[in-house]
Amino acid sequence: MNSQAQPRAESAPSAVVGSASVTLGNAPSPENGYQPADERGPAQNVPKPVRPEGMNEETAEGLEKFILYWNDCVNYGIQTGDFSYAEPLVSxxxxxxxxxxxxxxxxxxxGGWVVGxxxxxxxxxxxxxxxxxxxxxxIGNLNVEDMQAYLNEPGTIVDGSQTRGRSVYFQATYKDEKWVMDIVAFAEAFPS
Structure with missing residues (x-):
């Protein structure tokens, strides 16, 4: 057994299905570029989301750019703990x-981090x-990877499989010359 501190699990807003033991050690390495988080440490050199031109137009193309940018911002936050890009985009x-x-x-x-x-x-x-x-x-799909949070002991896995292959509604409102994400829900949650 390694004498280093072991990460501890944090509960997340989803179903827990398993656990794993890990050791710390994913040190920053700028010369290696982006490195996803793993059991040894948080993601490194995560690229910041880039707001696409034409995103705040009330067109199908503008909405598509907004949805993809919102998703990039959430992914950035999950990997860094910085949701300052995502928060202004949601209702x-x-x-x-x-x-x-x-x-x-x-x-x-x-002092913890999220893998996946x-x-x-x-x-x-x-x-x-x-x-x-x-x-x-x-209508589309929002496929989510399994997620594991690490603090000071083994982390628990948060199951993302319920999202795979299920249709969801992305609902956004265009107001004051910008988009705001209202909700993402499984399609069966909305009446036809």
Missing amino acids: QDYTADLELYVWAEEVYAR GRREVVLNKDALAEQGNGVYRW
Whole structure:
């Protein structure tokens, strides 16, 4: 057994399915470029999200750019604990994402890190619908990697498999010349 401190699990807003023992040691290495988090330490040299030009236009292309940028910002936050890019993009009523941000920020603030948890957005190009009053819904998929938080002992795995292959609605509102993410929910949560 290694004499170094062992990471401790933090509960996350999802189902726990297992655990693992780890040792610390993923030291920063700027010459190696981006390194994802692993059981030895947090992600290193994570690229900051870049706001795409044309994102804040009330067009299908603008909304697509917004959704992909929002996702990049959340992925950045999961890997760094810095959700300053993501928070301004979501409605204060979208509590599921805001709670994830608070949870991850706390893990990092206490000296821990998150492995996995990155999300991939896949949009169905034929499934965008205007709901009126600047509200749009776009059907797609939000595939989420399993996630594991490390603090001072073995971490527990948060299962992301329930997201794979299930349709979701990305609902955003265009107001004051910008998009705001209202909610992402499994498609069956919305009536037809």
